[in-house]
Amino acid sequence: MIRRSTLDRRGAAVSIAIVLFVYAPLTAAAEDDAEFFEKQIRPLLVDRCEICHSAAKGKTNGGLALDTREGWRKGGDSGSPITPGQPEASLLIQAVQYGDDGPQMPPQEKGGKLSEKEIAALIEWVRRGAPDTRTAAAKIGGMTADEARDWWSFQSVQSVEPPVVQDASWPKNEIDRFVLAELEERKLSHASPADRRIWIRRATFDLTGLPPTPEHVAAFMSDSSTEAFERVLDRLLDSTAYGQRWARHWLDVARYADYHDANPKARQASCELTEAWRYRDWVVDAFNDDLPFDQFIEHQIAGDLLPSPTGDEVYPAGLIATTFLTNGVWDRGDADKEKIVSDMVDDNIDTIGKAFLGLTLGCARCHDHKFDPILAEDYYALAGMFYSSHILAALGTKGGEYTVNRVPLVPAAVVEKRGEQVTRINEVNAKLAELDKQTPKPSDDDPRRVQLIAQRDQLQEALLPEPPLAMAVQEGGTAGGLFPKIQDVPIHIRGSYARLGPVVPRRLPRRFAGDDQPPITSGSGRRELADWVASSDNPLTARVIVNRIWQWHFGDGLVRTPNNFGKLGMAPTHPKLLDWLAARFIEDGWSLKTLHRRIMLSATYQQSSRVPPQQVEQDPGNEWIARFSPRRLEAEAIRDAMLFVAGKLDSAMGGPAGDDFTITRRSLYVQTARWNRSSYAMLFDAANPDSSTERRNVSTVAPQALMLLNHPFSQAQARHVAERLQHEVPENETARIEQTYHLLFGRPPTSKEIDIARQVIAQGAATGWVDLAHVLLCSNEFVYVD
């Protein structure tokens, strides 16, 4: 590389124009040419030129492509626009300077003249000899056409036969043959089956988030029939606790929060998420009812557009499900309302992409995707659908709060009737007030008063209940916003609504849904989007959910980046197993409960977590699943298990969340508030509700220990456990210790453990049993499941 002296640079700068004063020559000198191109020039070309000059997008106005180095070298109708080293002789520079004769680029209708700084950067680039690092073939976003075609997750789900394995005795179902084939190839051996006590504890926590009762353990231990395992799974899957547990997994992905503000008194109704809980309850019901997953998806993207299956005018479940779209995080923003709307659109695209498709669609907001075949055009084609829908009833005044859209879950006629009733009650009240103003004030038994009160009471009696509301999305843009109706929207240059490019028709991402999509002629397009996402032909959707379910059972997915099946994601460890599971899942009518059974009845799931150290060393990350990975319970399961063994857990379903975690309801019903990070749940790594969480962290920090040791809640549960056992086993100390172990750990204690327990009881004197219960609630065995 030839380095010119600073003097030369200054000389060149002066000879061109004063614009170079903006571009500090000293900074330029410090920058490497390639870096200069990447940072200053490439984004500029992408943002401002490639809209019309891109071979990859099939638009080369004037025959000129600027998206590859070869493109500008070859040039267009007027030859190459760049003469390296000579800005004065380069048509590109004349065009961007809006010279009097010749083209003026970018034209006014595409955003107009570049800034002085941008022009100066282009001049500097040409002067340096137009260094250009783009040597690869033309790309669609971040992939060439060939790469996109060959990328594993973009290909149709393959129908695969389970492989033949040498050890035919181990597999219990097809899953095991896929897993064993990989183990055999790597000369790894699987673990032995877990002890039955361990299996039932694992399965019970897994499906319900609660420990098994001693009775359930005993029943399973004595059930020698071949259906013993199935029977346990059936019982667990039929329990309402199953939905309460698995809804929480989905709520992580759906970035669910009950409220913004943890303080009930500070919640401002117009922007608060006061009806979010209906969505949470709908998710619980969907899991408990085994709602087919494709329908589960359609409801969340376009439930407001679905007909009621019972033919009613209003379909509450459909409306409620769209709270998936309306329960996001965005600046309450008192001034820049347009930015809020564009952030809402972005949140919807980003969340749908990650949650259902494993695609980081949100990355194409400001520029074409850097890694996957998704263009900014694709993004704004989708954005049109969400700009054509509304989450807000009103943007609010500058300086004020916005109002979330709330939709009554009863027919319009009922709402109207109630409105009339309220009006009439108000009228009667007004008359009463009128009466009171008279002097002298009419007495209590004044006939006029008596009659009015009777009338009011009658009306009050007949008054219809206040209509329940859902935070639902509805068709039509945001009133008072930039895009107030159903419409296509322009590309936002660099993601900003203040710099608009060409309008893009609403459609699905081209690489995935093809070039010949029927135009969206009525409605926002969410219905079409929902159909495409939830289609059995979509290569991503079934794989993505099957992988999530696998992860929630095993701790890790077959793809270890469940929100990203694109180029930056990880490849599946067992691609054929993933495809087999996805294909069967679709065949089974997208049934999650069938999938749970299949996974949990496999020998793979039933393996022990205890293997010799050398086996761990052969596969430290357990990628090949030659053992079960022990796991720490989640925040919710730790708390629920404490309440459960204390005999205090309130397992009631549904309704608004409680404000304080010291209540006795299941943790699912303790509020998640976006603005509070000091909660019990956050301390134990609950999902951050600001964006889709694919996998929770597991941290081990001293404040967790402090909470378990000193918080009145955990101390109370220790007391309750001790009281309960005293009641259940009043006399014999050893028997009571044994029962404690059965209750907390589903097993009898060893003699060594009995000794330690006796010491604690003796040392603690009056508080001995409470101390023992407290120690056991804090123990690793209580929070780690094998």
Place this chain on the structure above:
Amino acid sequence: MLNQSLHSRRELLRRAGCGFGSLALTDLLVREAQAEVEPDRSTQPYAVRSPHFVARAKRVIFLYMPGGPSHVDLFDPKPRLVAEAGQPLPFEKPKLERTKTGNLLPSPWKFSRHGESGVEVSELLPRVSSRIDDICVIRSMLADNINHTGAALQMCTGEQAFSRPSIGSWLTYGLGTENQNLPGFVVVCPAAVFQGAQLWASSFLPSAYQGTLIRDLNKPIANLADSSGDLARQRTKLDALRQLNELHKRERAIDSQLEARIASFELAFRMQREAPEAFDLTRESTSTHKLYGTGEAATELFGRQCLLARRLVERGVRFVQLFDAPVNNAWDQHAGLRENLPKRCQAVDQPIAALLTDLKSRGMLDDTLVVWGGEFGRTPTAEGNNGREHHPFGFTMWMAGGGVRGGMVHGATDEYGWHAQDNIVHVHDLHATILHLMGFDHERLTYRHSGRDYRLTDVYGNVVKEVIA
């Protein structure tokens, strides 16, 4: 090597349980962590880690003035505002306005030159002025958002709209912390501020790196045992717990998580003995209290915050963020500028000057970076007749200590204090510079989340070399 270290730790814990005494368990854990190439963050989130290169600063105290302190009344004198008082701004205002402001409003306060450097500071901050030779005033700050929420998020996390880890989280993630018995990242914020916990959230970084919030200085850390009697009983229980956990672990493969959880209970026990001491301001001398103004009504609250910050960094806490927030948005003078800005200045002036003096006299200012500012400045034009609007287009922040050149002014706004003009320092640049001073290349301090590497400065940020000594 690895096995050996695991073994020695196990040995250590066994001994620790038998006669805890003064055995510096955590010191050993830290030293062990340093010896290994990269301690596992899931089991030792706070172990000390090395930065990319030799750091100028080891710790940060961020003095955050929520609401947006007025640059043209404090650090950025504008004679043209006086000369053209009451006249319209002679150029078009940016399209993005919160509310329409009126004409130019000169500062009601006088500026004068201070120290050897002669940097001009407003009369509202006499004591900070006396420390000006330690301070680098950046007059060309630029932010992107005109609302408190978005702008404060950007200042604390680099991103205006979506959840990202805060700067304190990034630094504790990158460096760990030097005292395992105290949180590594402490936030002192008496009132609930806009956007609240998102300002110190770890977001997708493990929750261990979240800021520990202290609202009430009298009850700083949650869930500490109440009395020494409780502690003695707890020790008995912890001994039994350790024995049971060891039995449990014996049957299982080497699992660092189980080890870490055993250690976490011991650390919790020690924290209960150490934390109250660290937070106990009564252990400071009368003259120190006097220095910080903790006995005076006006300066008591922020004085105590600053004094606590010094005690914490002295004990190895990595990042302390103080919010001057007796109420929400105390620095948000839409109205009442003439009355309220002097009040705020009075509340913080002496404590901040005391903090700088105190750190310097203890030889800590050299490697403690102090940062001062809010989410934006305020308009040079009037809102009503006694207020100023939000102003992200050009405003002032300052830094001191930690490898920063004192007694200098970097950058400038235009003649009216409207647009940052010379040597513009965007919030991303400020973040890049703070990370640089702490020993990090901001482009390489990354975390993989949802298949992408994230960093504090997103795809932006240039280190402001001129402010580095």
